[in-house]
Amino acid sequence: xxxxxxxxxxxxxxxxxxxxxxxxxxxxxxxxxxxxxxxxxxxxxxxxxxxxxxxxxxxxxxxxxxxxxxxxxxxxxxxxxxxxxxxxxxxxxxxxxx
Amino acid sequence: xxxxxxxxxxxxxxxxxxxxxxxxxxxxxxxxxxxxxxxxxxxxxxxxxxxxxxxxxxxxxxxxxxxxxxxxxxxxxxxxxxxxxxxxxxxxxxxxxxxxxxxxxxxxxxxxxxxxxxx
Numbered sequence: 001x002x003x004x005x006x007x008x009x010x011x012x013x014x015x016x017x018x019x020x021x022x023x024x025x026x027x028x029x030x031x032x033x034x035x036x037x038x039x040x041x042x043x044x045x046x047x048x049x050x051x052x053x054x055x056x057x058x059x060x061x062x063x064x065x066x067x068x069x070x071x072x073x074x075x076x077x078x079x080x081x082x083x084x085x086x087x088x089x090x091x092x093x094x095x096x097x098x
Numbered sequence: 099x100x101x102x103x104x105x106x107x108x109x110x111x112x113x114x115x116x117x118x119x120x121x122x123x124x125x126x127x128x129x130x131x132x133x134x135x136x137x138x139x140x141x142x143x144x145x146x147x148x149x150x151x152x153x154x155x156x157x158x159x160x161x162x163x164x165x166x167x168x169x170x171x172x173x174x175x176x177x178x179x180x181x182x183x184x185x186x187x188x189x190x191x192x193x194x195x196x197x198x199x200x201x202x203x204x205x206x207x208x209x210x211x212x213x214x215x216x217x
Contacts (some may be wrong), residue, residue: 006212015150081125088210089100089131092171095212 002026007048008035011044016098017051025053026092028084029076034061037076037095039069045073099130103112105201108139108216112156114142115214120158120165122212125153127168134208136201138175139216142182145174147190161192166192173200 007037008031017040027048029037036046037057049055055076062069062078071080079087088095103154111118116137123133130175137144144158151157153161173208189195205211 006214008118020188041186081121082129084122085102085126085129085131088102088212094136095210097212 002092003027003094004087005096005098006030007034007036007098009098010035010038011041016096017048018096022032022094024092026087027051027053027055028079028087029055029057030061031058032065034058034065034067035074037062049073050076056083056087062083075088101132101134101207102126102173103134103136103201103204103208103211105136105138105205105211105213107137107214108140109214110190111143112162113141116144116152120161120211121215123170124161124165124168124179127165133165133170135170135172136175137176138170138198138201138202140178140182141207142174142184144172144178145179145186145189145193145195147188147193151169162190163192175201 001022002024002089003020004026006028010032034057036048055071056079059078059080104119104121106116123135126133149157149159173196174197176197179195
């Protein structure tokens with residue numbers, strides 16, 4: 001299964017992710033979930049970025065929170081809502097909202 | 099082009115989830131997809147007509163009407179709405195009301211489903 005998981009909160013959703021074993025995993029950071037892409041705690045990136053996954057962050061949610069896209073973790077790709085639709089239809093079969 | 103069903107549960111107007119769901123529905127319609135949207139629980143508040151738009155506060159009635167003109171089908175859980183005192187008389191024109199069977203049927207023939215849970 002190819003799964004796109006939406007993470008909308010900065011509270012960690014790692015427990016949920018660990019129960020999911022898709023053959024391909026995409027993590028789409030939206031709303032307050034985009035903080036995972038930028039904030040470091042004690043010098044470390046969010047544990048959420050430690051999965052074997054493709055990572056995306058929604059541009060408008062970054063901008064709303066004043067997060068500079070050029071300072072995101074290098075594994076995170078910035079996308080717009082149209083890109084989200086394309087990912088859902090072209091790259092993944094199932095979605096999950098965490 | 100495919101059919102995309104979005105279910106949004108338990109979010110009041112003003113919530114991030116509801117804003118996101120409506121914007122995503124718009125993006126999918128712009129891409130030429132057919133979009134069904136279901137609101138349940140507190141999200142049925144979205145169906146009330148005559149919501150006043152304030153500056154710098156989320157207001158979805160106008161964008162929702164524009165999306166309905168573009169072909170969005172949006173339905174509220176009838177029982178959830180009635181339980182909150184939202185009845186037919188104060189429902190936005192074009193906003194459907196059905197039992198959850200409608201949502202299940204929509205998800206069964208959708209190409210993609212996004213089920214956004216409660217907050």
